[in-house]
Amino acid sequence: MLIDDRLRAALNWDPGNAPPPGPDLLDSIAGRATRRRRVRVAVIGMTAAVAAAVIAVGGPWTMSRSERGGEPVRPPNQSSWTPQSIGATPIDQHWVSSNGRESRADRLAALDGTGLQQYGPEIYAGYIANTTTDLQFGSGDVDLSTSVVGSGTKGLGLGDHKASLHGTYTVRGHTVQMRLEEVAGTTTFRWRLVDDQGSQRLELTFVSTTSRTLYAAPAEVFFRLWSVRPFYLWG
Amino acid sequence: METPEEFTWLFRREYTAVVWSANLVLHDYARSEEIAQDAFVRLLENWRKVSRYDRPGGWVRRVALRLAVRAAKRQSRLVSLDEAWPNAKEDKRPFDLDLLAAIRQLPPRQRAAVALHYVEDLPVNEVADVLGCSVSTASVHLHRARGKLAELLKEEVGSNAD
Numbered sequence: 370m371l372i373d374d375r376l377r378a379a380l381n382w383d384p385g386n387a388p389p390p391g392p393d394l395l396d397s398i399a400g401r402a403t404r405r406r407r408v409r410v411a412v413i414g415m416t417a418a419v420a421a422a423v424i425a426v427g428g429p430w431t432m433s434r435s436e437r438g439g440e441p442v443r444p445p446n447q448s449s450w451t452p453q454s455i456g457a458t459p460i461d462q463h464w465v466s467s468n469g470r471e472s473r474a475d476r477l478a479a480l481d482g483t484g485l486q487q488y489g490p491e492i493y494a495g496y497i498a499n500t501t502t503d504l505q506f507g508s509g510d511v512d513l514s515t516s517v518v519g520s521g522t523k524g525l526g527l528g529d530h531k532a533s534l535h536g537t538y539t540v541r542g543h544t545v546q547m548r549l550e551e552v553a554g555t556t557t558f559r560w561r562l563v564d565d566q567g568s569q570r571l572e573l574t575f576v577s578t579t580s581r582t583l584y585a586a587p588a589e590v591f592f593r594l595w596s597v598r599p600f601y602l603w604g
Numbered sequence: 605m606e607t608p609e610e611f612t613w614l615f616r617r618e619y620t621a622v623v624w625s626a627n628l629v630l631h632d633y634a635r636s637e638e639i640a641q642d643a644f645v646r647l648l649e650n651w652r653k654v655s656r657y658d659r660p661g662g663w664v665r666r667v668a669l670r671l672a673v674r675a676a677k678r679q680s681r682l683v684s685l686d687e688a689w690p691n692a693k694e695d696k697r698p699f700d701l702d703l704l705a706a707i708r709q710l711p712p713r714q715r716a717a718v719a720l721h722y723v724e725d726l727p728v729n730e731v732a733d734v735l736g737c738s739v740s741t742a743s744v745h746l747h748r749a750r751g752k753l754a755e756l757l758k759e760e761v762g763s764n765a766d
Contacts, residue, residue, distance in 0.1 A: 371762035372754040379700035389616040
């Protein structure tokens, strides 16, 4: 017997004949989804409160510095609050990139001064141009994919992927560090949540990467080009 | 969070199949149930978007299999075959336990490739998409998995066309 036939016979299975799960399980899943949503809302509220506090403390400090003629002043204490202390982070959401108006030149400008400009056009053409990004943070796992705009649905219902990266992440203060399965090393971004006319906007700024090569170019090239555009909550 | 009627229908129809797929990767029934539930929690959170897709069931399986692959990489040991497939003896399906035991010997990515290709019936390019690797790498995973399984089960590899 061919192994292919044996695999198909044994594994291909119609779930329609399976006994359905009990109602308790559905209630449990709905409850967990509700709790996760509440935690996220609470965390976003706390982030806003901390940001307001930092502005309140930092504003007078900035003035005092100028009044002293620019002499060094000890910076205000950093907030000791860390988002992970309550089990979720403010960026634990499903984000999609904006339909931004950034031109090719705007994107490639992200490489100015890095010495990596020579790699920009190829990575831009292969993985960035005419794409939208899905970015999901949750439970320590991150999924990042770029899909061709307007490629519609196919197969699993998702668009034609250009880049598809998956891994884990850690949030410390206002940095997020990703460790992706497809490329060894860690990549760090600064993150910022902005209230944009009532909707949340996530901005990522590339900080550093220890990954060497991604898509046949220094990994920094893709991450810098990719993070130019801000992200909005889906839906 | 209110549970949409369509979500309830999908959950009742697909949950057992999602556990089955995840378990082909993990070979740990209890952990596979947890992963299936995690995947449905994510589905419910993203329901407004995913419900517009052609196959929301494909989305939840894809999430579950990704979670399963990650969990499999962290597995320090496999549970016993009885714990992995507790329903094998009572289930109406004809379980091929020899085959399942052979699949247990494959690395996680090969197990996932087998699950995606033979359970989900995905072509190799979509297997690659879910695994987050190139099409050629996914083909290699499948090719090696078939070769190893054929060797273990003393079957023929044949000339498979993906």
